[in-house]
Structure formats: C-alpha cells, structure tokens
Amino acid sequence: MKPRVGVLALQGGFAAHAAILHRLDVRVDEIRTAEQLAAVDALVMPGGESTTMSMLLERSGLLEALAERLDGGMGVLGTCAGMILLAAEVVDGRADQHSLGMVDITVRRNAYGTQIESFEADIDVDGLESPFHAVFIRAPVVERAGPEVEVLARHEERPVLCRSGRVTVAAFHPELSGDGRLHARFLADL
Amino acid sequence: MSANTETSAAGAAAGQDRPATGTTLVKRGLAEMLKGGVIMDVVTPEQARIAEDAGAVSVMALERVPADIRAHGGVSRMSDPEMVQGVQAAVSIPVMAKARIGHFGEAQILQALGVDYVDESEVLTPADEVHHIDKWAFTVPFVCGATNLGEALRRIGEGACMIRSKGEAGTGNIVEAVRHLRSITGDIRRIAAAGDEAELFEWAKQLRAPLPLVQEISDTGVLPVPLFCAGGIATPADASLVMQLGAEAAFVGSGIFKSSNPPKMASAIVEAVTHYRDPGILAKISSGLGEAMAGLETAGLTTKMAERGW
Numbered sequence: 001m002k003p004r005v006g007v008l009a010l011q012g013g014f015a016a017h018a019a020i021l022h023r024l025d026v027r028v029d030e031i032r033t034a035e036q037l038a039a040v041d042a043l044v045m046p047g048g049e050s051t052t053m054s055m056l057l058e059r060s061g062l063l064e065a066l067a068e069r070l071d072g073g074m075g076v077l078g079t080c081a082g083m084i085l086l087a088a089e090v091v092d093g094r095a096d097q098h099s100l101g102m103v104d105i106t107v108r109r110n111a112y113g114t115q116i117e118s119f120e121a122d123i124d125v126d127g128l129e130s131p132f133h134a135v136f137i138r139a140p141v142v143e144r145a146g147p148e149v150e151v152l153a154r155h156e157e158r159p160v161l162c163r164s165g166r167v168t169v170a171a172f173h174p175e176l177s178g179d180g181r182l183h184a185r186f187l188a189d190l
Numbered sequence: 191m192s193a194n195t196e197t198s199a200a201g202a203a204a205g206q207d208r209p210a211t212g213t214t215l216v217k218r219g220l221a222e223m224l225k226g227g228v229i230m231d232v233v234t235p236e237q238a239r240i241a242e243d244a245g246a247v248s249v250m251a252l253e254r255v256p257a258d259i260r261a262h263g264g265v266s267r268m269s270d271p272e273m274v275q276g277v278q279a280a281v282s283i284p285v286m287a288k289a290r291i292g293h294f295g296e297a298q299i300l301q302a303l304g305v306d307y308v309d310e311s312e313v314l315t316p317a318d319e320v321h322h323i324d325k326w327a328f329t330v331p332f333v334c335g336a337t338n339l340g341e342a343l344r345r346i347g348e349g350a351c352m353i354r355s356k357g358e359a360g361t362g363n364i365v366e367a368v369r370h371l372r373s374i375t376g377d378i379r380r381i382a383a384a385g386d387e388a389e390l391f392e393w394a395k396q397l398r399a400p401l402p403l404v405q406e407i408s409d410t411g412v413l414p415v416p417l418f419c420a421g422g423i424a425t426p427a428d429a430s431l432v433m434q435l436g437a438e439a440a441f442v443g444s445g446i447f448k449s450s451n452p453p454k455m456a457s458a459i460v461e462a463v464t465h466y467r468d469p470g471i472l473a474k475i476s477s478g479l480g481e482a483m484a485g486l487e488t489a490g491l492t493t494k495m496a497e498r499g500w
Contacts, residue, residue, distance in 0.1 A: 009226065009464075011225070011227045011247060011463075011464060012223055012226060012227070013222045013225065014226065015222075015225060015438075016222055032464060032468070047222075047223045048223050048224070049224075049227065049247040049248075049283050049284075051245070051282065052227055052246070055245045055457075055460075056245060056460070056461070059457075059461060060465075080223070081223075094242075109282060110282060113304070114284075114304040114305070114306050115216075115217075115306035115307065115330065115331065116212070116301065116329050117211065118216045119210055119211045119213075119216060120210050121209040121210070135215055135216060135219050137220050137223055138284065138306070176219050176222065177215070
C-alpha cells in the first residue's frame with residue numbers, strides 16, 4: 001500500500017511540497033487538524049513564517065497531537081520554518097514561539113538578512129552523486145549542531161541539511177528547485 | 191523580456207559557485223512562503239506588533255490605511271523611510287512597502303531600505319500614466335494589482351513576482367475583489383481548454399498580454415506566479431470566500447485597524463485563511479468579533495483606485 005504522507009498546510013510553501021510528493025508515488029494529505037494528522041504515516045513541515053505556524057499549531061489543537069506523534073517516532077521532513085519549529089533552540093524567535101525540540105541544533109532566524117539577501121546556490125549533499133540546487137529564502141542559520149546530529153550538507157561551512165533519527169531538517173527549500181531527490185530519500189528512510 | 195527568459199537566466203546562474211540573489215526563483219519563492227497567510231496594512235510599529243502577535247505572515251508599512259487615504263484626499267506617496275524602518279525594527283516577519291505606479295525612484299529607495307517586497311500600488315497616486323516600473327531591474331521582488339488576466343500578465347511580463355486582486359481599497363466591500371478573482375481564474379480555465387495555438391494567439395491579442403505567458407498558462411493551467419487577494423476583506427467570511435475562489439493568501443488593509451477590536455479581528459482572519467474550507471471552524475472564529483469596519487458602496491465612489499494601472 002502507498003504510504004500516506006501529510007503536508008502541514010497551516011501556512012507556507014505546502015503546495016510546492018505536495019507537488020513534488022505527488023511525483024513520488026505516495027498519497028498526499030494536507031494537514032490542518034489533529035484528526036487529519038492521525039491518518040498519515042509521515043509529515044512534511046514546510047517553510048513559511050514560523051511565528052504564524054507556531055500560533056496556528058496551538059490554536060488548532062495540533063501542537064499536542066504533533067508532539068505525541070513525534071515522540072512516537074513519526075518521520076518528519078522540516079524545511080526552513082519547519083526546521084525552526086523542530087529545533088531544540090531558537091535564537092531571535094518570539095518568546096511565545098513553540099520549539100518541538102526534535103533535533104539538537106540551535107538556529108537563528110532570518111540570519112542572512114532580508115529578502116534582498118535571499119539566494120540560490122549548488123550544494124554537495126552526502127550520498128548524492130551530483131550537487132543539489134538549493135534555494136534559501138530569508139533562511140535560518142544553524143549556529144550549533146549537537147554530537148548526535150548528522151550534518152548531511154553545508155553551505156559556506158554552516159550546516160544546512162541535518163538528520164537526527166527519523167527527523168530531517170533543511171535551512172533551504174528542496175521543494176522549489178524541482179529536484180525530488182531529497183524527498184525521495186526522506187521517503188526511502190521511513 | 192519574457193518571464194521565461196528570466197527563468198532560464200536564473201538557471202544558468204545556478205551553475206556558478208557564487209550564490210545568485212534576486213533571481214526569479216528566489217523572488218517568487220518568498221511569495222510561495224506567504225501562501226495561506228495574511229499580509230496586514232500597518233501605519234505604526236505598534237500596529238505592526240499587533241499584526242505579528244495575531245499571526246500575520248507579513249506587514250505592509252504605509253502612512254495611512256486606504257480608508258484614510260480616501261478620506262484625506264491629495265497626492266498619496268511612498269511612506270517616510272523612518273516609518274518603514276520603525277516597522278522593520280518592530281517585527282521579525284517580512285515587511286512590504288508601497289511605491290506609486292511607475293515611480294521607480296520610490297522603489298529604488300525602498301530597495302535600499304531592505305524591504306522584503308515592493309507593492310507597485312494603485313492605492314497611491316500614480317506617478318506615470320503610461321508606464322509601470324521595470325521590475326526586472328530590481329533585486330527586491332514586486333507585487334502588483336490586477337483586475338483581469340491581461341493586466342496580470344502584463345505585470346508579470348514587466349517582472350512582477352506576485353499578483354493580487356485590486357479590490358476597491360478602503361471600502362470594506364468585497365464585491366470588486368470577487369469580480370477580479372473570478373475574471374482571472376475563469377480566463378485561466380478557458381485558456382487551458384483552448385483548442386490550438388491559433389486560439390492562444392487570439393487570447394494574447396484580446397488580453398493585450400505577452401504570448402509566451404499565455405502559452406505557459408495553456409501548458410500549466412495556473413498563473414505563473416502566486417495569486418493573492420487584496421481589497422475589501424473585512425471579515426473571516428470574506429477571507430474564506432476569496433480563498434475558495436482561488437486566492438492563495440490575503441492582504442487586509444483597513445479591515446483590521448478600522449474594526450472595533452483589531453487584535454481579535456486580525457487573529458480571526460488569520461485562522462479563516464488557514465481553515466477556509468471548514469465552515470464549523472469558521473463559525474466559531476467569526477463569533478463575538480465586535481464591529482467590522484464600516485463599508486462603502488463602490489457605485490457611489492468618485493475615485494476608483496482599481497482603474498489606476500495600464
């Protein structure tokens with residue numbers, strides 16, 4: 001049976017993630033409520049505004065359900081804002097912003113500056129034969145990665161793709177460049 | 191220059207080691223991240239904080255909300271840079287600001303201030319009665335208004351990376367935005383169903399739109415950039431309506447800070463844009479919000495801002 005992959009659709013780049021996943025022969029569900037989350041095998045947490053998503057997670061009652069699924073070992077791919085929400089520690093976030101603490105990293109929000117500093121660049125990813133084209137939009141920077149965290153890619157020395165158990169996080173947007181290799185790898189690891 | 195050429199230029203830059211900024215992918219990428227969100231007009235840093243607290247994905251920094259621009263009259267210009275910087279310092283979410291139609295001088299200043307998006311906006315007094323800004327010449331991305339698909343494609347041809355409807359600003363009346371969204375999405379569906387290339391040539395002629403963009407819509411069935419709604423949103427139900435009509439996010443101007451309880455109205459509209467297809471949730475969040483902004487019947491207006499732009 002096809003795995004069911006949810007894309008958290010409270011706000012942000014969920015449509016682009018869903019488009020890539022549809023090419024990879026999985027069933028894709030948009031997730032806005034705890035009931036919808038209960039039906040999926042794995043989750044993608046997209047980019048967008050982490051402050052907005054954090055509030056909507058709380059107001060929709062999804063926050064507790066999500067924390068429970070994460071404790072239960074559900075596979076998650078978090079990009080940009082998704083990475084911020086999954087990090088152990090956030091610098092420059094809002095005081096009331098929720099951290100799910102699934103990956104032992106410290107991230108700084110908007111560390112590259114405003115949109116004018118947003119960029120695209122090729123990066124080398126462990127296990128991929130050719131470079132991956134990465135799009136960084138007002139991206140967070142990983143300032144510290146704990147000893148248990150696998151750093152799978154770096155850009156200018158800084159970690160930009162990390163894995164910890166079944167949770168993978170990226171500072172960039174693999175859903176925007178049309179290259180499905182990182183999504184395919186995430187699904188293969190489930 | 192067509193959007194297609196620009197996209198391939200961005201692709202070529204991809205092979206280099208130096209990171210490429212200001213590419214079409216990067217500019218449209220931020221619009222992609224704002225989807226499912228609410229962009230709120232604010233006139234002070236304090237309002238910007240209220241907007242961020244309520245869950246706004248971005249704020250539009252301007253001196254007066256459209257309802258007051260309407261009441262005030264006179265020439266309406268770009269905001270004072272000091273005001274824009276005050277808003278930038280107050281929040282961590284992206285900050286947008288408006289330049290007058292055709293006023294590339296104002297846009298250059300906004301880019302120098304590091305705003306995240308420039309709105310070439312009909313809400314301000316136009317500076318050029320023929321030309322819009324050459325938006326390809328900028329690193330900062332632009333959003334432009336459109337009443338129909340032809341206008342949207344002309345703006346995309348000029349480099350806009352996000353299109354919004356041009357609902358009559360400052361009226362609290364959703365009727366104009368609904369007309370624009372239905373017109374844009376209806377023509378997209380009709381182009382996607384076109385029989386042959388000859389019909390596409392005719393569409394480009396009728397719409398006064400660049401042919402490559404019409405051909406792109408025929409191939410993909412969607413607008414080449416995100417389509418947001420602006421103008422006249424005053425309640426969570428309005429937000430739900432425009433999202434169901436095909437808008438991918440919402441700009442709310444006077445609707446928040448002209449209501450009786452701005453923080454409550456702001457967070458209710460944020461939730462409405464997320465849960466726009468769930469009437470049960472919408473009923474709950476629409477309850478007890480206080481007075482929405484007072485509305486205006488668009489037929490009685492002497493200034494129709496949506497008619498600005500060419």
